[in-house]
Amino acid sequence: MTTLLLRADAGPSIGVGHLSRCVALAEAAVARGWRVVLAGSVTVADWLVARLSTLDVPIVPAERFAPADADIVVVDHYGLGELPDVREAARLVSLEDGPFGRRAADVVVDANLVVAPRPPDGSPVVLAGPRFAPLRSDVVEARASRRGADSLQVVVVMGGGATGEAVSAALSALRDTGVPLVARAISTASVHVDPAGGQKFVVEPPTPALPALLARADLVISAAGVTLLELCCLGVPGALVQLADNQATGYRAAVDQGLAAGLGTVADLPAAVPALRALLHDPDRRSALSRAGSKLVDGRGASRILDACELTIRPASPADAGLLLTWRNDPETLRWSRGHQPVAEGVHQAWLHNSLENPDRLLLIAETDHPVGTVRFDRLEPGTWEVSITVAPADRGKGLASRLLMIGEGALQARHPATQILANVHEANKPSLTLFHHAGYEPTARPPDGSYVWLAKQGCPQPADLSTERP
Numbered sequence: 118m119t120t121l122l123l124r125a126d127a128g129p130s131i132g133v134g135h136l137s138r139c140v141a142l143a144e145a146a147v148a149r150g151w152r153v154v155l156a157g158s159v160t161v162a163d164w165l166v167a168r169l170s171t172l173d174v175p176i177v178p179a180e181r182f183a184p185a186d187a188d189i190v191v192v193d194h195y196g197l198g199e200l201p202d203v204r205e206a207a208r209l210v211s212l213e214d215g216p217f218g219r220r221a222a223d224v225v226v227d228a229n230l231v232v233a234p235r236p237p238d239g240s241p242v243v244l245a246g247p248r249f250a251p252l253r254s255d256v257v258e259a260r261a262s263r264r265g266a267d268s269l270q271v272v273v274v275m276g277g278g279a280t281g282e283a284v285s286a287a288l289s290a291l292r293d294t295g296v297p298l299v300a301r302a303i304s305t306a307s308v309h310v311d312p313a314g315g316q317k318f319v320v321e322p323p324t325p326a327l328p329a330l331l332a333r334a335d336l337v338i339s340a341a342g343v344t345l346l347e348l349c350c351l352g353v354p355g356a357l358v359q360l361a362d363n364q365a366t367g368y369r370a371a372v373d374q375g376l377a378a379g380l381g382t383v384a385d386l387p388a389a390v391p392a393l394r395a396l397l398h399d400p401d402r403r404s405a406l407s408r409a410g411s412k413l414v415d416g417r418g419a420s421r422i423l424d425a426c427e428l429t430i431r432p433a434s435p436a437d438a439g440l441l442l443t444w445r446n447d448p449e450t451l452r453w454s455r456g457h458q459p460v461a462e463g464v465h466q467a468w469l470h471n472s473l474e475n476p477d478r479l480l481l482i483a484e485t486d487h488p489v490g491t492v493r494f495d496r497l498e499p500g501t502w503e504v505s506i507t508v509a510p511a512d513r514g515k516g517l518a519s520r521l522l523m524i525g526e527g528a529l530q531a532r533h534p535a536t537q538i539l540a541n542v543h544e545a546n547k548p549s550l551t552l553f554h555h556a557g558y559e560p561t562a563r564p565p566d567g568s569y570v571w572l573a574k575q576g577c578p579q580p581a582d583l584s585t586e587r588p
């Protein structure tokens with residue numbers, strides 16, 4: 118049985134985002150039959166603690182963090198720094214938010230809307246972008262139950278670390294719009310704001326029913342943290358408040374990409390009343406925000422992370438020559454390759470030697486307890502790479518192709534962050550067309566190469582220079 122050890126804290130100054138992501142990973146791991154333990158200090162978020170209890174996931178003190186007892190260790194913590202001892206004991210997965218919580222790991226996950234430039238540190242796989250956001254099952258289930266209400270419903274949820282001041286400022290801004298509505302604010306602090314005529318304000322503590330509550334909302338005023346990605350998954354329009362420095366990049370990206378409206382910082386909320394009023398009066402704009410977010414985040418991030426944990430990937434070497442030649446000359450591989458003839462051993466040896474020396478080619482081998490396939494990337498122009506994958510003939514039919522493609526893209530991201538990845542697929546190769554479609558590749562205007570069509574996937578957006586921008 119695989120043992121997964123999670124390391125995260127939750128508290129008034131830290132918030133609950135780290136713990137929420139770990140709960141999502143625990144749910145996905147338990148569903149696979151894994152044993153899961155969480156190590157850390159958890160002083161808030163009783164509803165998340167209760168969820169871990171229903172999963173039979175014990176919470177042990179941080180000082181009992183024991184990587185040697187685990188197969189996989191997930192660390193979601195800004196304050197721990199590099200963890201070489203953990204990597205020696207187990208497979209290390211590190212959840213980071215741009216430069217926050219950054220460390221070398223076997224698998225790095227940065228699920229933000231934009232990916233900060235990451236200095237190479239030996240991490241072989243970087244899973245970047247919101248498709249890797251680990252979201253709890255109750256959020257994913259609520260996505261399917263999205264529905265509106267008769268009156269205008271607004272939810273204010275600033276996160277587990279938010280102060281009463283932030284919640285009060287948001288309710289005050291809603292009051293000052295003068296728009297008739299029902300607002301429910303989630304807060305552990307004591308907050309009281311008198312509503313305007315035609316309005317009703319309710320303040321209540323955090324609840325496990327929050328995802329369902331969010332799914333019924335016409336608008337959610339939220340901090341630009343983990344809740345932002347939950348709103349995207351739910352397809353709920355959001356108006357964001359930047360509460361912390363580490364939210365600045367995600368805040369700006371969400372606003373610029375049309376995923377949410379921006380209200381600025383807590384101090385900016387009084388000045389944001391006209392924009393908030395306009396949003397409340399504009400159902401078409403709220404619908405556009407909803408559609409954009411729902412398309413971007415599908416709720417399968419936790420499963421993808423665990424999929425990546427079950428594979429390793431490494432650069433090919435001369436010792437792989439025989440294996441690669443066998444795969445290359447397999448009849449099914451030849452059927453869909455541009456050159457349908459088998460390759461001679463000498464020709465293959467020369468090709469492999471040149472490939473390993475070519476800075477514009479990345480040739481990788483994916484493994485479980487044995488090699489299961491290869492992924493190759495060829496640089497066509499700066500920032501644009503073409504991908505090609507081959508699943509080992511003996512391992513076909515096991516659902517490995519999508520995992521192979523995903524971890525290959527993660528290996529490319531770790532070495533050469535791409536702005537675009539292209540795939541050249543035979544028009545009759547339905548399984549490959551479906552594979553790339555599900556992975557986010559779309560048809561392009563690039564002219565077909567005979568019977569082979571081009572599909573393209575845009576790389577993860579890079580952050581703009583925020584130094585001169587207002588939040």
